[in-house]
Amino acid sequence: MKKLKNLSPSTRDNVICYGLAAVFFIVVQAMIAGGLINNSLKGQLVPICAYIIMAVSLNLTVGVLGELSLGHAGFMSVGAFAGIVVTSSLADVIPSAPLRLAIAMLVAAVCAAVAGVIVGVPVLRLKGDYLAIVTLAFGEIIKNIVNVLYIGRDASGLHFSLLEQGFELGEGGKMIINGPMGVSGIQKISTFTSGIVLVVITLFLVLNLINSRAGRAIMAVRDNKIAAESIGISTTRYKLLAFVVSAALAGMAGTLYAMNYSTVVASKFDFNTSILVLVFVVLGGLGNIWGSMIGAAVLTVLPELLRPVRDYRMLLYAILLIAMMLFNNSGIKQRMLDKRGMKQMEKLEKSEKGGA
Amino acid sequence: MTFLSYLISGISLGSVYAIIALGYTMVYGIAKMLNFAHGDVIMIGAYMSFCGTSYMGWSPLMSVVLAIVVCTVLGVTIERLAYKPLRMAPSLAVLITAIGVSYFLQNAALLIWTSNPKSFTSVVGGGAVKLFDGQLSISHVTLVTVLACVVIMVALTLFTTKTKMGTAMRAVSEDKGAAQLMGINVNTTISVTFAIGSGLAAIAGVLLCSAYPTLMPTTGSMPGIKAFTAAVFGGIGSIPGAMLGGILLGVIEIFSKAYISTQLSDAIVFAMLIVVLLVKPDGLLGKHRNEKV
Amino acid sequence: MAMLEVTELGISFGGLRAVDELSMKIEEGGLVGLIGPNGAGKTTVFNMLTGVYRPTDGGIRLDGENLIGKKPHEICQMGVARTFQNIRLFPKLTVLDNVKAGLHNKITYTLAESLFHLGSYRKKETQMNEKALDILKVFDLDGMADYKAANLPYGKQRKLEIARALATEPKLLLLDEPAAGMNPNETAELMETIQLVRSKFGVTILLIEHDMKLVSGICEYLYVLNFGRELAEGTPAEVLSNPEVVTAYLGE
Numbered sequence: 091m092k093k094l095k096n097l098s099p100s101t102r103d104n105v106i107c108y109g110l111a112a113v114f115f116i117v118v119q120a121m122i123a124g125g126l127i128n129n130s131l132k133g134q135l136v137p138i139c140a141y142i143i144m145a146v147s148l149n150l151t152v153g154v155l156g157e158l159s160l161g162h163a164g165f166m167s168v169g170a171f172a173g174i175v176v177t178s179s180l181a182d183v184i185p186s187a188p189l190r191l192a193i194a195m196l197v198a199a200v201c202a203a204v205a206g207v208i209v210g211v212p213v214l215r216l217k218g219d220y221l222a223i224v225t226l227a228f229g230e231i232i233k234n235i236v237n238v239l240y241i242g243r244d245a246s247g248l249h250f251s252l253l254e255q256g257f258e259l260g261e262g263g264k265m266i267i268n269g270p271m272g273v274s275g276i277q278k279i280s281t282f283t284s285g286i287v288l289v290v291i292t293l294f295l296v297l298n299l300i301n302s303r304a305g306r307a308i309m310a311v312r313d314n315k316i317a318a319e320s321i322g323i324s325t326t327r328y329k330l331l332a333f334v335v336s337a338a339l340a341g342m343a344g345t346l347y348a349m350n351y352s353t354v355v356a357s358k359f360d361f362n363t364s365i366l367v368l369v370f371v372v373l374g375g376l377g378n379i380w381g382s383m384i385g386a387a388v389l390t391v392l393p394e395l396l397r398p399v400r401d402y403r404m405l406l407y408a409i410l411l412i413a414m415m416l417f418n419n420s421g422i423k424q425r426m427l428d429k430r431g432m433k434q435m436e437k438l439e440k441s442e443k444g445g446a
Numbered sequence: 447m448t449f450l451s452y453l454i455s456g457i458s459l460g461s462v463y464a465i466i467a468l469g470y471t472m473v474y475g476i477a478k479m480l481n482f483a484h485g486d487v488i489m490i491g492a493y494m495s496f497c498g499t500s501y502m503g504w505s506p507l508m509s510v511v512l513a514i515v516v517c518t519v520l521g522v523t524i525e526r527l528a529y530k531p532l533r534m535a536p537s538l539a540v541l542i543t544a545i546g547v548s549y550f551l552q553n554a555a556l557l558i559w560t561s562n563p564k565s566f567t568s569v570v571g572g573g574a575v576k577l578f579d580g581q582l583s584i585s586h587v588t589l590v591t592v593l594a595c596v597v598i599m600v601a602l603t604l605f606t607t608k609t610k611m612g613t614a615m616r617a618v619s620e621d622k623g624a625a626q627l628m629g630i631n632v633n634t635t636i637s638v639t640f641a642i643g644s645g646l647a648a649i650a651g652v653l654l655c656s657a658y659p660t661l662m663p664t665t666g667s668m669p670g671i672k673a674f675t676a677a678v679f680g681g682i683g684s685i686p687g688a689m690l691g692g693i694l695l696g697v698i699e700i701f702s703k704a705y706i707s708t709q710l711s712d713a714i715v716f717a718m719l720i721v722v723l724l725v726k727p728d729g730l731l732g733k734h735r736n737e738k739v
Numbered sequence: 740m741a742m743l744e745v746t747e748l749g750i751s752f753g754g755l756r757a758v759d760e761l762s763m764k765i766e767e768g769g770l771v772g773l774i775g776p777n778g779a780g781k782t783t784v785f786n787m788l789t790g791v792y793r794p795t796d797g798g799i800r801l802d803g804e805n806l807i808g809k810k811p812h813e814i815c816q817m818g819v820a821r822t823f824q825n826i827r828l829f830p831k832l833t834v835l836d837n838v839k840a841g842l843h844n845k846i847t848y849t850l851a852e853s854l855f856h857l858g859s860y861r862k863k864e865t866q867m868n869e870k871a872l873d874i875l876k877v878f879d880l881d882g883m884a885d886y887k888a889a890n891l892p893y894g895k896q897r898k899l900e901i902a903r904a905l906a907t908e909p910k911l912l913l914l915d916e917p918a919a920g921m922n923p924n925e926t927a928e929l930m931e932t933i934q935l936v937r938s939k940f941g942v943t944i945l946l947i948e949h950d951m952k953l954v955s956g957i958c959e960y961l962y963v964l965n966f967g968r969e970l971a972e973g974t975p976a977e978v979l980s981n982p983e984v985v986t987a988y989l990g991e
Contacts, residue, residue, distance in 0.1 A: 303863075310843075313832060317828065320820065321840060321904065
């Protein structure tokens with residue numbers, strides 16, 4: 091523990107982040123081996139990984155760049171459906187599921203990054219709450235568009251249409267995305283291991299970015315935009331960079347998430363999902379990457395753990411959420427810490443007196 | 447004629463948005479917070495009125511009064527318990543707390559009234575005014591909604607400009623610290639704002655469900671978000687802005703449903719918001735504030 | 740040719756004429772003061788020089804290159820750096836990182852190297868650390884390199900802001916009221932630092948200041964601004980004996 095304290099703050103953060111991922115992986119594997127994990131929790135493993143990636147990537151926008159985004163689920167949606175189209179198209183070409191998943195994630199990252207640029211260029215010109223409401227608007231627009239998207243595949247290739255199925259599929263053709271019905275019959279190729287690998291890749295990229303020239307520029311823009319410009323940093327460029335990287339990672343998380351279920355609909359990635367991820371980030375601490383990991387993991391499992399109280403679980407979740415925010419921010423915590431500090435001081439004084 | 451009738455239903459829906467947006471805008475102006483639980487207060491208001499008429503057999507007017515009273519008390523209580531301790535906290539912490547309150551209200555409603563939709567009986571009655579030899583019919587609900595919206599806006603404008611409390615509100619919204627130094631009780635002012643906003647939410651809930659009579663625990667969420675959009679659209683913090691934004695939003699929504707696509711109407715509404723904010727970053731009637739260098 | 744040439748510069752905000760027909764010439768290596776009563780438009784001049792505001796009329800040339808219409812970060816890359824009246828540091832970054840942010844365009848590596856920490860990442864970061872510490876040493880801040888900038892005492896924050904500006908290797912350094920809020924001892928120390936900066940970094944300096952002792956002590960030439968217009972210019976002795984300047988400062 092002492093060694094950990096002696097490290098520089100950035101190295102310490104890196105060690106904690108990668109350590110958490112490793113511990114999570116090992117503990118879960120041990121629990122599976124020992125038969126200590128029930129099925130419903132097992133089903134949560136991939137979503138937990140996906141939400142960790144979502145939280146870490148959103149922290150890049152909200153914590154590191156300092157801009158509130160309420161539409162992060164939109165990028166997850168783009169990634170999820172792009173990934174589905176890719177895996178379904180490559181099903182016969184590439185037999186190896188992990189390779190197919192990896193390719194799907196790359197394509198998803200690119201698609202989400204493109205969406206990130208399209209959203210980011212106009213959005214990042216705005217400030218504060220206005221920026222937040224426009225990200226919310228974009229998130230809803232993405233959801234609405236995916237909701238009326240029809241994609242099918244036959245021997246002649248992929249067919250797209252909006253609003254209604256505007257194409258006839260040839261013989262042996264198959265609908266991939268069926269408008270509001272979404273996608274069904276997905277081959278579930280996401281595994282816990284692939285989830286952890288993606289978590290580690292995400293950590294690698296985000297932590298490296300933070301501890302680099304570009305990351306410093308992003309944080310400079312967050313801390314003081316005008317000062318950052320005055321020392322030659324292009325604020326538009328670095329805002330967009332953070333936003334797009336964040337979107338691309340969310341896209342990969344989307345593919346990971348979608349490939350864990352047999353059916354996926356666009357309305358899954360709505361405003362509530364964006365908010366859910368934001369809650370992970372805020373509870374874990376803005377700019378604190380390992381905090382986001384813990385926030386995402388604990389709050390994804392919490393409703394499962396509250397299952398015994400069934401009907402009341404979401405109510406309890408809400409109360410816990412409010413209580414945690416009040417505890418963290420209203421000065422109660424500070425007073426308690428102060429009190430503990432005082433007690434320690436008193437003890438110290440007493441022992442000194444006793445010794446003298 | 448169909449165009450005219452779409453326009454009228456647009457204005458009617460927009461009036462509901464405007465009433466909700468007024469609550470959003472006032473709270474934002476004073477407490478500088480996005481009160482995401484506002485939409486759920488609407489839902490509680492609608493349920494209260496539903497309980498009044500359906501369970502207790504009260505007259506529509508009495509049930510509306512019940513809804514207003516309950517929501518006003520609820521709004522002030524929420525503010526006291528959940529938001530007041532966070533006055534000094536970062537705005538994101540307040541935002542998340544508001545989201546927690548929103549979850550709480552929705553799930554409490556789910557426990558009390560279950561997820562089965564209740565069919566809401568209009569508080570206005572089902573009649574309609576027929577014009578142009580019956581080619582155009584305007585329902586009483588529509589008339590009452592638009593009328594209520596206009597009355598509320600005029601009353602609020604008078605209240606904020608002519609009364610002592612209203613002046614205190616404007617002072618607090620400009621500069622909390624300076625207002626306090628001038629002897630204004632900031633806490634009371636914020637409580638009054640929440641009381642007014644929540645009372646308006648109750649009225650909006652009743653009117654919304656009178657026009658669209660399906661009532662569920664999630665009934666308030668989407669209108670809440672739309673009304674928030676309307677407030678930003680018109681320039682958040684501005685009372686006429688909220689009114690203008692709300693009505694424009696309602697009209698755009700109904701027109702896109704009628705002429706473009708039902709499924710894409712929300713996307714079109716939000717796209718309009720983005721366009722407006724890109725051209726006028728502070729909304730249609732918002733005040734522009736430059737950072738001093 | 741003068742290094743900085745400002746010709747008939749003017750700006751209006753709505754109906755308010757904040758600066759009008761201001762012309763200045765600053766030679767390379769000069770240390771020039773811009774003085775005037777509160778609200779005379781001094782900071783507005785700085786904001787126009789650095790691209791924060793776009794002037795309504797007139798021209799600004801740095802070594803013959805036009806600065807009008809350029810973005811603030813482009814003007815910095817052309818060789819103009821500044822400090823702010825109300826200190827603008829990066830409070831959550833360390834003292835070292837504040838200066839390293841200033842080196843942003845001086846020691847560079849690609850985005851891919853940023854994301855993967857490959858190639859010259861390590862070498863360039865080491866270079867940055869060394870360079871930043873060198874600059875901090877000049878201001879006696881190297882011992883506090885790991886502190887968060889927000890935790891520095893006021894006087895040191897002012898120094899850090901100058902250090903950060905110097906990291907961009909400017910030709911022209913604009914200092915906006917560097918002595919504001921300092922006591923006489925601190926001001927005296929600051930005067931030394933400013934002169935040291937000029938000789939060590941070879942920069943030309945234009946500073947806004949209220950402290951007449953500082954201005955007359957170190958500036959070679961002064962421009963006096965009143966109600967957005969030039970009231971007088973000349974050596975400190977000439978300007979301070981000008982009756983119009985005295986009236987503007989002390990009133991009738």
